[in-house]
Amino acid sequence: MAALQRRLAEFAVARDWGQYHTPKNLAAALSVEAGELVEIFQWLTPEESARVMADRESAARVEDEVADVLAYLLQFCDVLGVDALAALAAKIDRNEKRFPAPGNGHSME
Template identity: 40%
Template sequence: MTLDELRAQVLAFRDERDWKQFHTLRNLIVSTSIEAGELLETVQWKTDAQIDALLADPAQLTHLKHECADVFIYLLLVAHTAGIDLVDAAAEKLKLNAQRYPVEKAKGTAAKYSEL
């Protein structure tokens, strides 16, 4: 399935339920953040070893997958509402990050670009 096809399915799902009225840009951004918090909860208080074990447990992996999907669906709706092409935006951001984090300065370090 393409991104455009997925977006169309998400919009159809929303429209069938008459939820567009609630999907203001502000509400969608807030909801994206809430869903990102739920994604964060999947690893909260866990060690790296426990997170690795989570990935090996089908039920926990399914929960993680669904939380990722919730964030992604809301992000699709945010971008649609704001008129943003996510693929173009991501490509543009990668180019910017390549300038901010040149390989010769950033390789092997977690430092922010302003610290390089």
């Protein structure tokens, strides 16, 4: 992950894009790319959406948008100094406490 973040940062520096990579702009770009991922699935039935990767063209579109979302998320984290994996691990820990699995002695009542 760190190597990919370095590549993204180097790519931006080489093109003098750093001036545009503010947290606000990166968050907006992330939202746009996530919207483009949603657009692929917008009018599909649940069954069609489950088979989207079976079609080479739609699979390529999904992979491109996933890459765009991840790239902007990694750049966003880099600019703000967020360790994405540590943040995710902490969130999972909180969710495990907040939403215990059934049968582990905790009641949902």
